[in-house]
Amino acid sequence: xxxxxxxxxxxxxxxxxxxxxxxxxxxxxxxxxxxxxxxxxxxxxxxxxxxxxxxxxxxxxxxxxxxxxxxxxxxxxxxxxxxxxxxxxxxxxxxxxx
Amino acid sequence: xxxxxxxxxxxxxxxxxxxxxxxxxxxxxxxxxxxxxxxxxxxxxxxxxxxxxxxxxxxxxxxxxxxxxxxxxxxxxxxxxxxxxxxxxxxxxxxxxxxxxxxxxxxxxxxxxxxxxxxxxxxxxxxxxxxxxxxxxxxxxxxxxxxxxxxxxxxxxxxxxxxxxxxxxxxxxxxxxxxxxxxxxxxxxxxxxxxxxxxxxxxxxxxxxxxxxxxxxxxxxxxxxxxxxxxxxxxxxxxxxxxxxxxxxxxxxxxxxxxxxxxxxxxxxxxxxxxxxxxxxxxxxxxxxxxxxxxxxxxxxxxxxxxxxxxxxxxxxxxxxxxxxxxxxxxxxxxxxxxxxxxxxxxxxxxxxxxxxxxxxxxxxxxxxxx
Numbered sequence: 451x452x453x454x455x456x457x458x459x460x461x462x463x464x465x466x467x468x469x470x471x472x473x474x475x476x477x478x479x480x481x482x483x484x485x486x487x488x489x490x491x492x493x494x495x496x497x498x499x500x501x502x503x504x505x506x507x508x509x510x511x512x513x514x515x516x517x518x519x520x521x522x523x524x525x526x527x528x529x530x531x532x533x534x535x536x537x538x539x540x541x542x543x544x545x546x547x548x
Numbered sequence: 549x550x551x552x553x554x555x556x557x558x559x560x561x562x563x564x565x566x567x568x569x570x571x572x573x574x575x576x577x578x579x580x581x582x583x584x585x586x587x588x589x590x591x592x593x594x595x596x597x598x599x600x601x602x603x604x605x606x607x608x609x610x611x612x613x614x615x616x617x618x619x620x621x622x623x624x625x626x627x628x629x630x631x632x633x634x635x636x637x638x639x640x641x642x643x644x645x646x647x648x649x650x651x652x653x654x655x656x657x658x659x660x661x662x663x664x665x666x667x668x669x670x671x672x673x674x675x676x677x678x679x680x681x682x683x684x685x686x687x688x689x690x691x692x693x694x695x696x697x698x699x700x701x702x703x704x705x706x707x708x709x710x711x712x713x714x715x716x717x718x719x720x721x722x723x724x725x726x727x728x729x730x731x732x733x734x735x736x737x738x739x740x741x742x743x744x745x746x747x748x749x750x751x752x753x754x755x756x757x758x759x760x761x762x763x764x765x766x767x768x769x770x771x772x773x774x775x776x777x778x779x780x781x782x783x784x785x786x787x788x789x790x791x792x793x794x795x796x797x798x799x800x801x802x803x804x805x806x807x808x809x810x811x812x813x814x815x816x817x818x819x820x821x822x823x824x825x826x827x828x829x830x831x832x833x834x835x836x837x838x839x840x841x842x843x844x845x846x847x848x849x850x851x852x853x854x855x856x857x858x859x860x861x862x863x864x865x866x867x868x869x870x871x872x873x874x875x876x877x878x879x880x881x882x883x884x885x886x887x888x889x890x891x892x893x894x895x896x897x898x899x900x901x902x903x904x905x906x907x908x909x910x911x912x913x914x915x916x917x918x919x
Contacts, residue, residue: 512804522584525592544630544782 451475451483451535455492459543461514464504465496485518486529488539504541515542576601587781587811606776607642613763615774618649620730625720626654626675626683628668631735633675635777639733640679653727657719658687659712660695686723688715692876702879711879714871718843724771737777739803742814745821746799754826761821781807781814838870840877 455471462469475491477483486508493501503511509529510516516523517540523531533539574582574594582592586601593601610616624639626632636654643650656672658665669685676683689695692715700708724732741761748757759765764774806813826832837843869877878885 517583520583520595521581524585525582 451477451533453488453533453536454538455496456538456540457542458540459515461504461541461543464499464501466498471496482532484529485516485523485531485533485539488533489529503543510541513544515544516540517542587807588815590811602780603638603641603645606638606780607646609763609776609779610642610648613774615733615764615776616648616650616731619651621651621653621728623653623655623684623720623724623727623729623732624681625732625734626656626672627735628656628665628671628675629735631737631777633671635733635735636675636679636681639776640681652681653729654681654683655720655723655727655729655732656683656685657716657723658685659716660688660697661700662697664696684723684727686719686726688719691715691719691722692872694876694879699879702882703885707885711875714875718870718872721771721843729771732771732773734773734775735777736775737780737782738814738818739782739807741775741778741821742817743799743803745817746802748821750799754824754830755832757821757824758826761818778818779815781811836868838873839868840873841870843870843872 451474453473453475455473457465457469457471465471473496475483475488478487489505489508489510493505497504504514505511516528517538518526518531518533519538520540572582572592574580574597575591576593576597580594580596583595584598585592586598616622622639624632624636626636636652639650639652642648643652654672654676656669658669672683672685675681687695696708696712699711703711720732720734744760745757748754748760761778763776763778764772766772803814803817806817
């Protein structure tokens with residue numbers, strides 16, 4: 451499944467300073483890909499350093515904003531959000547002041 | 549689209565139809581798919597409606613609190629962070645839309661920490677172009693003759709936050725003076741203020757507790773400050789990566805937890821802060837003028853004047869300097885620890901209490917609190 455992932459607010463530093471990643475994520479079995487699956491995929495495949503800045507447990511670290519197709523993932527079920535081909539997922543860190 | 553139109557839509561379209569659909573629609577316009585949940589109201593609204601509601605809310609705050617007068621020159625404290633960027637955008641937009649007649653400027657501070665401000669100064673420069681607001685960058689080097697890098701080289705990593713913080717506080721005021729503005733606005737939001745309320749309660753700092761919830765402060769000083777985002781909840785709480793102040797870190801964590809349970813708790817804390825009444829009999833610290841730089845000392849600096857008295861007593865000299873001047877003097881004389889030593893302060897404080905016992909407010913911060 452092809453997805454566009456964007457990292458902002460400093461999170462891009464954890465994946466070699468590349469903000470936009472066009473990725474192809476393998477689906478395991480019949481089940482639809484969820485955000486939970488995607489996060490663990492990102493952690494293994496994209497995050498090159500300090501994964502603790504991105505994740506806490508099996509979710510993102512508090513203070514990281516997640517948008518699925520421009521919509522806050524709180525509205526789509528957070529970790530249970532199911533993803534479709536060509537979805538755009540944005541991660542923005544708000545972790546350093548303002 | 550205004551809020552009224554949104555209401556009309558709500559009345560004309562049947563709500564049953566909306567809920568029947570798989571995806572809920574925006575609570576306000578009832579047309580678009582929602583993009584976020586407002587922490588304040590828990591409404592699910594779309595991006596466009598969010599902008600409208602947010603901007604009009606800030607407009608209402610500005611009008612109701614009479615933050616500005618037509619013709620005033622206003623400096624926007626711009627750090628390049630999200631809050632001040634949004635502030636710059638909203639103010640320039642509202643100024644146009646509602647004809648405030650304000651002369652707006654961006655004011656940035658460059659502490660002189662290699663790499664630290666590069667990105668944020670870029671952002672501020674972009675803001676300058678995007679919103680057509682003139683930008684003034686004031687550096688620590690300009691103001692104090694020292695960059696933070698130079699200071700760290702001299703005193704090490706410990707305690708340098710004291711310098712940075714004290715210098716930054718004055719830097720905005722001094723920069724604002726340089727721009728000859730009437731007022732300074734900052735992007736402090738409801739979360740910041742709630743945090744400060746808690747901290748001042750924990751520290752028993754009633755002087756600050758009385759003022760920290762005011763939307764405009766320093767009206768008796770040369771340049772008043774105001775916070776148009778006083779009632780704006782951040783939504784996503786910032787968890788600082790490094791927290792120079794463990795106490796503040798604690799308050800932050802606590803507020804974050806409260807907010808997770810009920811976002812409006814933030815506003816309730818501010819309300820509580822506003823409703824504190826301090827007994828008239830309580831002695832309050834006075835404001836003074838620094839004898840070295842002429843800066844009107846806020847409470848912050850007055851504390852350090854006490855601090856200074858500690859060692860000026862032992863040196864048999866009467867100085868009344870602001871905290872920045874004390875620190876700067878230490879740096880210039882190669883004694884950078886002057887004015888920061890807490891452990892020393894305890895002994896000195898005893899001396900002061902013995903010599904002029906009533907004068908030290910520092911040691912007796914708790915007054916009577918009336919609700």
